[in-house]
Amino acid sequence: MSNEIFHPDFKQRPYWWEAVAPTEEAEVELPARTDVLIIGGGLTGLNCAIELARGGAHVTVLEANDFLWGASSRNGGGVSGGTNLGKGLSGSKGRSSDAEHQEKIRAMVEDSAASLAHVESIIAREGIQCHFELNGRFVGAFTQKHYDGLAGKVEFYNKVAHAGAEMVPRERQREEIASDYYYGGMRIERVAKLHPALYTKGLVDAARRHGATLAGRTPAGALTRISDGWRCDTPRGPIEADEVVIATNGYTGGLTPDLQRRVIPLASHIITTEELDPELAASLIPKNRVLSDTKRVLCYYRLSPDKRRVVFGGRARFTQVGPEVSAPALHGMMLERWPQLKGTRITHAWTGNTAFTFDFLPHLGKTEKGLHYAMGCNGSGVAMLSYLGAQLGKKLLGGQNRVTSFDGQPFPTRPLYYGKPWFLPPIGTWYRIRDWLDRRVG
Ligand SMILES: Cc1cc2nc3c(=O)[nH]c(=O)nc-3n(C[C@H](O)[C@H](O)[C@H](O)COP(=O)(O)OP(=O)(O)OC[C@H]3O[C@@H](n4cnc5c(N)ncnc54)[C@H](O)[C@@H]3O)c2cc1C
Numbered sequence: 001m002s003n004e005i006f007h008p009d010f011k012q013r014p015y016w017w018e019a020v021a022p023t024e025e026a027e028v029e030l031p032a033r034t035d036v037l038i039i040g041g042g043l044t045g046l047n048c049a050i051e052l053a054r055g056g057a058h059v060t061v062l063e064a065n066d067f068l069w070g071a072s073s074r075n076g077g078g079v080s081g082g083t084n085l086g087k088g089l090s091g092s093k094g095r096s097s098d099a100e101h102q103e104k105i106r107a108m109v110e111d112s113a114a115s116l117a118h119v120e121s122i123i124a125r126e127g128i129q130c131h132f133e134l135n136g137r138f139v140g141a142f143t144q145k146h147y148d149g150l151a152g153k154v155e156f157y158n159k160v161a162h163a164g165a166e167m168v169p170r171e172r173q174r175e176e177i178a179s180d181y182y183y184g185g186m187r188i189e190r191v192a193k194l195h196p197a198l199y200t201k202g203l204v205d206a207a208r209r210h211g212a213t214l215a216g217r218t219p220a221g222a223l224t225r226i227s228d229g230w231r232c233d234t235p236r237g238p239i240e241a242d243e244v245v246i247a248t249n250g251y252t253g254g255l256t257p258d259l260q261r262r263v264i265p266l267a268s269h270i271i272t273t274e275e276l277d278p279e280l281a282a283s284l285i286p287k288n289r290v291l292s293d294t295k296r297v298l299c300y301y302r303l304s305p306d307k308r309r310v311v312f313g314g315r316a317r318f319t320q321v322g323p324e325v326s327a328p329a330l331h332g333m334m335l336e337r338w339p340q341l342k343g344t345r346i347t348h349a350w351t352g353n354t355a356f357t358f359d360f361l362p363h364l365g366k367t368e369k370g371l372h373y374a375m376g377c378n379g380s381g382v383a384m385l386s387y388l389g390a391q392l393g394k395k396l397l398g399g400q401n402r403v404t405s406f407d408g409q410p411f412p413t414r415p416l417y418y419g420k421p422w423f424l425p426p427i428g429t430w431y432r433i434r435d436w437l438d439r440r441v442g
Contacts, residue, residue: 024066081191
């Protein structure tokens with residue numbers, strides 16, 4: 001790469017993979033039959049597998065690539081609970097009365113708060129060393145109107161999610177970020193960050209320790225109903241199961257067309273800077289929190305666990321593009337917030353798929369054909385999908401009990417949508433124009 005923003009040692013792969021990367025493993029023998037077959041070996045599938053295996057079930061996880069390949073080890077590592085359901089809450093009314101709707105919202109926010117507690121507890125219980133730090137988040141308001149909108153949510157977040165939220169006016173913003181880019185913002189204490197590849201690897205190890213069979217490089221093929229469950233074809237032969245869990249999130253494909261129609265694979269992109277002067281790095285985010293903002297084309301960023309680099313993510317594009325497109329765009333966004341980083345070079349750039357849903361809510365349930373699923377992270381699934389994976393495991397162990405407010409909610413799609421989101425580039429352009437206008441018209 002010739003562009004001066006790229007470090008000579010630039011790599012087109014996640015920075016996180018410097019600590020632990022997806023690697024080919026010795027082939028495990030696939031059992032002929034298993035109690036629960038899980039398709040997809042990220043946070044959802046692994047949390048589900050651990051719960052099931054601890055409960056005594058025989059569980060097998062099929063992962064099409066090497067373990068650690070998916071979004072779970074590529075993400076920004078922000079762990080939110082209770083404050084990250086965003087648009088999903090306002091759109092979730094459906095036909096329910098106002099009182100029912102309020103109750104539904106309260107239950108979902110409580111579940112979301114519980115998801116952070118779940119991550120904390122599984123990391124502690126399984127002894128996962130993944131730089132988990134509960135330092136909070138600062139959400140920068142892009143306009144005064146956005147600031148007022150955030151302010152209106154503080155009481156609710158604190159009452160229902162015990163979020164420790166508080167508004168930080170513009171004149172005190174430098175307590176949170178060495179920048180005047182925002183109109184103040186909201187600080188939330190109940191938000192953590194972690195090293196996503198180390199977290200996922202810790203779950204892989206824990207799942208194996210609890211007795212789950214983990215088969216990498218084993219894409220699930222056709223799923224057929226048989227008299228006593230399911231048969232799944234794989235390149236390594238068929239496997240039968242009582243129950244099947246689909247945990248493929250942003251990589252949900254033609255294997256499950258009814259689910260593919262319900263999730264929108266939306267790309268997210270991240271860059272990492274070269275090592276910064278330690279004093280400069282510490283000054284950028286004085287409380288070492290996770291940062292994000294209220295822009296439509298939002299950015300999320302943080303320091304690396306050694307506090308030497310900025311890890312800067314955002315929707316540089318809504319689709320998969322190479323680093324020659326995403327990295328300069330993200331670098332530009334980083335300099336808008338921190339002009340003092342001019343001249344800083346990028347060592348890593350990468351991308352991955354999130355899964356958006358038409359109601360902006362995560363979903364857990366059972367398809368008409370009888371396949372179980374948990375998916376729909378809407379860009380924020382480290383805590384939520386860890387939790388929903390585990391809750392689905394509990395549900396399978398315990399029969400048909402409803403284990404979360406997200407269970408069995410209608411999972412909408414749109415006419416003529418079959419999983420190929422042709423509409424993302426125009427939406428991306430429209431969002432960029434709306435952001436531009438927001439700053440000009442307030
Ligand atoms: C760049 C980026 C940044 C993000 N940042 C954050 C963040 O800071 N905080 C946050 O909360 N969330 C973030 N997210 C979202 C978060 O990473 C996801 O919500 C979460 O990792 C989803 O986990 P998962 O297990 O459901 O999916 P994945 O980890 O994507 O795993 C799905 C797996 O299914 C496999 N698969 C697909 N089809 C088959 C098949 N037929 N057979 C077998 N296997 C199959 C795929 O190979 C893949 O490994 C980010 C995502 C991205 C991409």
